[in-house]
Amino acid sequence: MLRMLYYLLMGQVRSQASAAAVAFALALLLAGLLALSPDLAFAGTGGSEVASWYNDIASALQGFWGKLIAMAFIGFSLVFFKDGAIIPAIFLIFVGLGVGIIPDIVDARFSLTF
Structure with missing residues (x-):
């Protein structure tokens, strides 16, 4: 996955399918990070943070x-x-x-x- 990310960042993605796979993997990684750290969410806090x-x-x-x-x-x-x-x-x-x-x-x- 890191190799695919490197190729994506360097503009060397060989096909649309591999670019979509990298985008899906990054979205999955982001969803996993948000699921593991719920303290990042500001929902229902009343707005005192902002x-x-x-x-x-x-x-x-x-x-x-x-x-x-x-x-x-x-x-x-x-x-x-x-x-x-x-x-x-x-x-x-x-x-x-x-x-x-x-x-x-x-x-x-x-x-x-x-």
Whole structure:
């Protein structure tokens, strides 16, 4: 199996069947590792493990950097409008307007009890 993995990584897989066999073996190995270490799963924990990440991202999006990113998106949308690309420009405007609003939407929709 290690030889097959080496050939896969080096781009020397001889057929689709051997590539599929390597992919299946890696998936089986991953499933085995997850079955033997259930402490890696975050299901049913209440989200306290990711609370600090969420708070950091939410404060960054609503602070100075979020405003800067939103202005960059809106500025790029003006460049796209000038070049005649209407659909990407509209998408960038929506992303720029939504950057600071997304954490508020998540907080209003989901009651996060950390």
